[in-house]
Amino acid sequence: MLQYSMLYPKQSVSRRTVSMDGMWKFSLDPEGKGTENGWTDGIPQADLIPVPASFQDFYTDKDTREYAGDLWYETDVFVPEEYAGKNVAIRFGCATHRAEVYLNGVHVTSHVGGFLPFMADITNVARYNAVNKVVVKINNELSETNIPCGKTKVLSNGKKMNSPYFDFFNYSGLQRPVKLVAYPKEYVFDLTVDHRINGRDADVSYSVVTTGEHPVEVTVYDEDGREVAVSQGKEGILHIENAHLWQVRNAYLYTFTVRIKDEEEVLDEYSEEIGVRTVEVKGKDILINGSPVYLKGFGKHEDSDIVGRGFHIGVMKRDFECMKWIGANSFRTSHYPYSDEIYQMADREGFLVIDEVPAVGLFESLMNFMEASTGKKTAFFAKDTIPELLENHLHAVEEMITRDKNHACVIAWSLLNEPETTDEAAVPYFEKVFARAHELDVQKRPRTFALIMNSLPDTCKCYHLADVISMNRYYGWYLMGGYEMCDAEAAFRAEMDKWAGKNLDRPFVFTEYGADTYAAEHKLPSVMWSQEYQKEYLEMCHRVFDSYDFIKGEQVWNFADFQTTEGIMRVNGNKKGIFTRQRQPKDAAFYFKERWESLPLDHKSK
């Protein structure tokens, strides 16, 4: 079990939360001497920087943007008198990629992994009714022992540089909301739900973990605030008559309220909005509430102008509006778990989410990720860094599933993106990761991983572990692009015929396919990079998808153009967006809108 509760901070009769977002002090520490120089007590000569945000794109100099090493944040937080006697903590939405937290100079917690929340318990260190100094030391260097994987190089001028085994820019810092939270000593630590549909009714089995022995009561309220079910005890079944099910793009959310009671007194109260629905894979189908669905949507990134990977509530809203406009019903949180608020919005809007752990770059690639297409083997899973990497990977899987398990939107766990799978050494590693996810998820949601181009029916040693096979394919872009498109289509079909021949009786979903497109570029007849080519490429892919009954979804790469590391493969970023980075449509967006609005939810299942 995790050291801290993963429940999203909420206010209630017994709980307080105060936003700590705003301008924080900020300083780079290229020599890595901050600790030695006493910065844990406060950082000297600091600049001011917004939280939440990535630090990189605010500044105008290259050394800051490309900085690899330690970076320090500091702020003051006032801890009110009324919190004395409660548990008090600071909840970080994330700190990318690793953090040490100090309160009034005292080390209070550390955390590894850049895309999941953690809490620093400050109960015994805080000064009450006083201002307290919070210092966070972050390190953003990439390595082969942490996910996502990469290297840190040292240049001839002595400066460090991140060298990722993936293309998205290594944005970092305090990229998500930070909150001061106060909650009772005896509190709701965790809540887990699982759903069964019985005719018109639903039975929701639940379990609650608390830090004490007082009795627990769980009450379910409908959207009008009416009580529809109640149960006593830390475990039980909530029977909801005539249940409103959570449906794709037609969500219904009940409020589940957990109360710890001492007679009539409420010791703690915690509420969560929960959609009642089932998810299962049966034969070649993905079933939601027993009915087949076809996924239409995107691989995304948390990425926008100025704030980089920083959570921005306005960008989130715009993204959902664009996805609704285009007729999408799903997305993958490529290539890391997103900010909590995005899953809350997906629950509300009825989107299906493939939730991905940050296991990307498990394939050593020197010219940022290019070699992956060549069939080259890097013996990644035979390296001596693997045991430590596995430990961090399993920990991230545990944090992700613990955080996201109650979200109706989450219908599958993606446990790796484009790993090397052609080497036997990958198999035991995959087995451990897949087993862990199965063990942690009470709902036993389908598990998947995204197969890179060279993970083929006759070369991939790991696909048998996936409940849903997720394919990333670029026939007509990285392979046989332009005038060779007819050969690309033939090669694509030849691969799909081989998969068909395996009779796996499992659903396949395309989690990536796409073509870089410059938003301003038009050409008749088309050339690669023009808007016309993007559409021809997509039409070819869709002809292939529509020819196989076991393909149950298409998530194009990418929702929007996004920032990458610089290199000859990228023109100031990855331009495979269907929308620009400013979330305006390219021509292909109108093509998708027409296709997706006409494809029924149960496409290919009738």
Ligand SMILES: O=C(O)[C@H]1O[C@@H](Oc2ccc([N+](=O)[O-])cc2)[C@H](O)[C@@H](O)[C@@H]1O
């Ligand atoms: O390249 C892309 O646009 C996207 O594709 C995927 O990486 C590949 C890179 C090279 C090749 N290849 O050379 O065949 C295939 C795949 C990644 O999952 C994704 O993060 C990236 O942005």
